[in-house]
Amino acid sequence: MDDTIGIAVTGASGRMGQMLIRTIAETKGVHLSAAIERKGHDWVGQDAGQAMGGAANGVVVTDDAAQAIASADVVIDFTAPEATLAFSALCADAGVAHVIGTTGMTDAQIAELQPASQSCAIVRAGNMSLGVNLLVQLTKRVAAALDEDFDIEVIEAHHHHKVDAPSGTALMLGEAAAEGRGVALNDVRDSGRDGITGARKRGDIGFSAIRGGDIVGEHDVMFAGPGERIVLRHMATDRVLFARGAIRAAKWTQGKAPGAYDMMDVLGLND
Numbered sequence: 001m002d003d004t005i006g007i008a009v010t011g012a013s014g015r016m017g018q019m020l021i022r023t024i025a026e027t028k029g030v031h032l033s034a035a036i037e038r039k040g041h042d043w044v045g046q047d048a049g050q051a052m053g054g055a056a057n058g059v060v061v062t063d064d065a066a067q068a069i070a071s072a073d074v075v076i077d078f079t080a081p082e083a084t085l086a087f088s089a090l091c092a093d094a095g096v097a098h099v100i101g102t103t104g105m106t107d108a109q110i111a112e113l114q115p116a117s118q119s120c121a122i123v124r125a126g127n128m129s130l131g132v133n134l135l136v137q138l139t140k141r142v143a144a145a146l147d148e149d150f151d152i153e154v155i156e157a158h159h160h161h162k163v164d165a166p167s168g169t170a171l172m173l174g175e176a177a178a179e180g181r182g183v184a185l186n187d188v189r190d191s192g193r194d195g196i197t198g199a200r201k202r203g204d205i206g207f208s209a210i211r212g213g214d215i216v217g218e219h220d221v222m223f224a225g226p227g228e229r230i231v232l233r234h235m236a237t238d239r240v241l242f243a244r245g246a247i248r249a250a251k252w253t254q255g256k257a258p259g260a261y262d263m264m265d266v267l268g269l270n271d
């Protein structure tokens with residue numbers, strides 16, 4: 001009987017799913033309790049380690065998410081918005097903590113998570129790395145120190161498989177900049193410029209997205225002022241840092257009261 005924390009991984013065959021399975025195996029105090037894939041996926045019924053092209057790890061990939069989640073201590077979920085909402089309901093029913101890395105959720109979908117947070121701890125963040133969460137704090141401070149003579153632009157680059165833009169991280173950074181300025185991001189957000197856009201509106205926060213190759217994730221926050229520019233940058237070169245952050249969050253949830261949390265809570269950066 002393994003008395004370490006049992007983690008169920010959703011989207012087991014995905015880029016992050018596989019990285020999580022490998023990283024859980026290397027992390028003390030946790031074990032993989034289940035690898036979940038959707039019904040009809042060709043990994044279902046196979047040993048997860050072997051399906052990933054490695055040694056058997058003794059965990060058979062399942063499509064019975066309800067059973068797998070009910071038997072876990074915590075679920076780590078990097079999938080897609082609709083899937084995350086379905087997993088959220090299962091976590092709430094089972095009272096099992098839910099660590100959500102999925103991005104691209106609309107405001108309405110994020111609001112749909114709220115009832116589940118009455119029944120289980122939810123940690124949700126568009127980026128689980130320490131570096132980005134520090135960058136969020138720096139962004140807020142710099143934005144608070146500068147006035148609207150400085151145009152704020154968030155520029156992000158990701159691999160060509162990514163389906164959502166702006167990235168979850170870019171939105172976290174934009175939110176931080178808006179908070180620093182004391183405005184609501186939705187009132188000043190300018191994304192997807194194309195064609196005759198007109199001149200930049202003073203006070204707007206702009207977003208640009210590059211998609212190409214195997215870029216793991218790069219984010220710049222530019223403060224472009226008269227005669228000078230400040231650029232805050234984070235470059236992720238390995239997905240393992242997101243997996244490590246998510247596992248740290250999974251450990252942190254144990255014994256936590258139901259509620260909605262983020263990586264600032266996990267990393268103690270709100271204190």
Ligand SMILES: NC(=O)C1=CN([C@@H]2O[C@H](COP(=O)(O)OP(=O)(O)OC[C@H]3O[C@@H](n4cnc5c(N)ncnc54)[C@H](OP(=O)(O)O)[C@@H]3O)[C@@H](O)[C@H]2O)C=CC1
Nearest residue numbers: 011014015016038078079080083101102103126127128242
């Ligand atoms: N917060 C963070 O730190 C990070 C967040 N992310 C986010 O994590 C998410 C996943 O990224 P990544 O691993 O690169 O993506 P992948 O496309 O490689 O993996 C997604 C996985 O989710 C599964 N999935 C998708 N839709 C459903 C569904 N409706 N029901 C069940 N399973 C589903 C896929 O299964 P199938 O193959 O069958 O479609 C696949 O296994 C993205 O939103 C990404 O932005 C990524 C890295 C870091």
Ligand SMILES: O=C(O)C1=N[C@H](C(=O)O)C[C@H](O)C1
Nearest residue numbers: 103126127162167168169217
């Ligand atoms: O899809 C990805 O790959 C990533 N997604 C997250 C995001 O949307 O910001 C985090 C990271 O940048 C990688």
